Amino acid sequence: MNVTTLSEPRFSHPEDTLRQIAQEMIEYARQQGATASATEVSDGFGQSITVRQGEVETIEYNRDKGVGITVYIDQRRGNASTSDFAPQAIRDTVNAALSIARHTASDDCAGLPEPEMLANEFPDLDLYHPWLLDLENTIEIARTCEQAAFSADKRIENSEGATVNIHESQFIYANSLGFIGGYPTSRHSISCAVIAGKDHSMQRDYWYSEARAANDLLEAEKIGQIAAERTVRRLNAQKLGTMQVPVLFEAPVATSLLGHFVGAVSGSSLYRRSSFLLDQLGKPVFSSNICIDDIPDIARGLASSPFDNEGVKTLRRSIVQDGILQGYFLGTYSARKLGMKTTGNAGGNHNLILRPGKLDFKGLLTQMGRGLLVTELLGQGVNHITGDYSRGAAGFWVENGEIQYPVEEITIAGNLKDMYTHIAAVGNDVLVQGSRQCGSILIEHMTVAGQ
Numbered sequence: 001m002n003v004t005t006l007s008e009p010r011f012s013h014p015e016d017t018l019r020q021i022a023q024e025m026i027e028y029a030r031q032q033g034a035t036a037s038a039t040e041v042s043d044g045f046g047q048s049i050t051v052r053q054g055e056v057e058t059i060e061y062n063r064d065k066g067v068g069i070t071v072y073i074d075q076r077r078g079n080a081s082t083s084d085f086a087p088q089a090i091r092d093t094v095n096a097a098l099s100i101a102r103h104t105a106s107d108d109c110a111g112l113p114e115p116e117m118l119a120n121e122f123p124d125l126d127l128y129h130p131w132l133l134d135l136e137n138t139i140e141i142a143r144t145c146e147q148a149a150f151s152a153d154k155r156i157e158n159s160e161g162a163t164v165n166i167h168e169s170q171f172i173y174a175n176s177l178g179f180i181g182g183y184p185t186s187r188h189s190i191s192c193a194v195i196a197g198k199d200h201s202m203q204r205d206y207w208y209s210e211a212r213a214a215n216d217l218l219e220a221e222k223i224g225q226i227a228a229e230r231t232v233r234r235l236n237a238q239k240l241g242t243m244q245v246p247v248l249f250e251a252p253v254a255t256s257l258l259g260h261f262v263g264a265v266s267g268s269s270l271y272r273r274s275s276f277l278l279d280q281l282g283k284p285v286f287s288s289n290i291c292i293d294d295i296p297d298i299a300r301g302l303a304s305s306p307f308d309n310e311g312v313k314t315l316r317r318s319i320v321q322d323g324i325l326q327g328y329f330l331g332t333y334s335a336r337k338l339g340m341k342t343t344g345n346a347g348g349n350h351n352l353i354l355r356p357g358k359l360d361f362k363g364l365l366t367q368m369g370r371g372l373l374v375t376e377l378l379g380q381g382v383n384h385i386t387g388d389y390s391r392g393a394a395g396f397w398v399e400n401g402e403i404q405y406p407v408e409e410i411t412i413a414g415n416l417k418d419m420y421t422h423i424a425a426v427g428n429d430v431l432v433q434g435s436r437q438c439g440s441i442l443i444e445h446m447t448v449a450g451q
Contacts, residue, residue: 010130011043011170011184012063013085018043018182021085022174025069029094030176034071034101036112037176038310041067044169049135051142052161059135064169071097072111076104109336112310117332117342118179119307119314126299128184129213131166138164141190141220148224149194153232160193160204162224179311187302188214192227196235203234203406205376210433212300230375233396237406240397240450246371246424247412247446248364250395251431253377254441258292260416261285262349262436263384265325267334276387276417277325284323287423289357292320294329296350303435309347317343319352323421354438356428364427364442366401372448373398374412387416407450414446 018041029037048060067090068081078101082093133141146162165188172182191208207226209218249257261277269275277285286292296314298304308314310332318326330338331346359367378392390413396403427439 010168011045012065013043015170015172015182015184017085018170018172019174019180021067021090022172022180025067025090025094026174026176028091029069029071029098032094032098033073034098034176035074036072037069038112038174039067039069040171040173040309042169042171044167046165046167047133047138048163048165049138049142050161050163051139051146052159054143054146056139057161067093069094069097071101073098073101075106075108075110076101077107077110078102078104109333111332112175112177113312113332113342115177117312117344118177119181119311121313122181122183122306123297125297125301125304125306127186127212127301127304128168128170129186129188129215129300130168131186131188131214133164133166138166145190145192145220145224146194148221149192149228150224152225152228153196155196155232155235156194156228157198157202158195160195160206162192162220163190165189165191173307173309173311175311177311181307181311186212188212188217190217190220190223192224194224194227194231196228196231201235203231203237205230205234208433210302212302216300234394234406234408237394237408238397240372240407240410240448242447242449244445244447246368247443247448248368248371248373248398249441249443250373250375251361251427251429251438251440252433253374254438255431255434255436256377257416257419257441258352258354258436258438260382260384260389261292261420262329262352264387264416265319265328266345266348267328267330267338269384270328271334271337274385276383276385276415280325281328283325284421285325285417286320286323286420288323290320290323290420290423290426291318291355293317293353293355294319294345294350295353296344298351301351302432303348303350303352305350308342308344310342312342312344312346314344314350349435352436354426354441356430356439357426359425359427361427361429361440364425364440365398365403367425368398368442369401370399372396372407372410372412372446373403382416389414389416389419410448410450412446412448414443419443419446
């Protein structure tokens with residue numbers, strides 16, 4: 001990737017300015033009667049360029065800044081935000097939050113974290129890597145990516161475009177307990193989506209790469225080639241009848257199974273009693289070969305952070321060990337509602353990693369023998385209260401451990417509790433494309449409905 005040396009400030013405001021605004025807001029809130037308060041001040045920018053059919057389709061550039069404050073008057077809470085950093089606007093925002101708090105009912109779980117839970121060390125997790133691309137170089141990367149897709153196979157007839165995204169931001173979080181901390185971050189990506197075939201036999205697929213540093217991104221040519229390969233292999237798709245068979249979720253879609261799990265064991269779902277995994281702490285919720293870790297301190301990790309959204313220190317945790325649920329994802333409020341302590345997950349999971357198994361993707365196909373490989377999921381047919389799962393899908397039919405032909409217009413159904421406890425194997429083909437990472441997941445049986 002084209003990376004040059006940082007020669008000028010990247011943000012509209014220096015970090016010291018954000019820090020000063022945060023401290024002034026906390027002090028002003030105290031003067032106006034807040035018994036506690038917390039604020040976050042942020043500043044960032046983004047650049048997105050899309051090339052389609054070799055021509056520049058869109059160029060987007062944005063600069064964002066904002067400040068939000070939460071105040072407490074005893075245990076009554078108010079929140080307000082603004083994008084105006086002018087002193088009077090800052091004071092008006094604090095006053096608005098205080099006005100809301102004065103008219104809000106008291107909540108005995110409201111308030112800041114316990115002081116001893118706050119982070120007091122801020123290790124450098126290597127999260128900020130500016131990508132200094134001028135407009136022409138950015139366009140060239142997008143063109144290279146799309147052209148690689150067209151060159152990979154003559155059946156690629158059209159394109160939805162190749163996009164290069166650059167995003168950089170910085171923030172400061174502070175509260176009235178004396179905590180103040182923050183840091184800059186970056187998040188860059190290259191993506192490509194193309195179309196193969198003509199008329200009624202057209203198929204579409206895509207690929208992308210995302211990383212903190214441009215040097216960690218997959219090469220643009222490779223992204224285009226993978227997008228083309230994934231699209232072409234879907235041509236001449238067939239339908240299936242209704243049956244019960246093993247289902248292999250390819251790694252890019254397998255992460256969605258982790259997402260449903262996180263939602264089920266997160267504080268808001270638990271204290272509202274709206275989870276299919278209520279009261280399961282210390283009990284088996286997955287098959288015994290499953291171990292899941294929440295790791296906040298991976299260098300350059302897409303969800304790494306030394307503290308959570310409330311300033312609470314983050315810790316490495318085993319969430320599932322040998323299939324048994326070891327912990328929840330809790331912020332301060334949800335923890336108090338449950339009579340527990342925050343886990344440092346205000347804002348959600350960190351780098352959530354399903355430990356890989358011994359088999360590669362081909363090994364998983366061999367173990368499955370006969371069944372369905374799912375490469376795309378459609379719709380939102382998941383009931384997070386009951387765990388009932390029914391989603392549209394596309395993928396490939398497998399016989400004797402070998403892919404036979406593509407399939408489409410099918411539905412896969414089951415219940416997440418049963419699906420989790422019947423995971424037969426997890427692959428070592430781990431993808432890092434977000435905060436949840438896993439290899440492909442083989443489930444012993446699901447209902448597949450087609451024609």
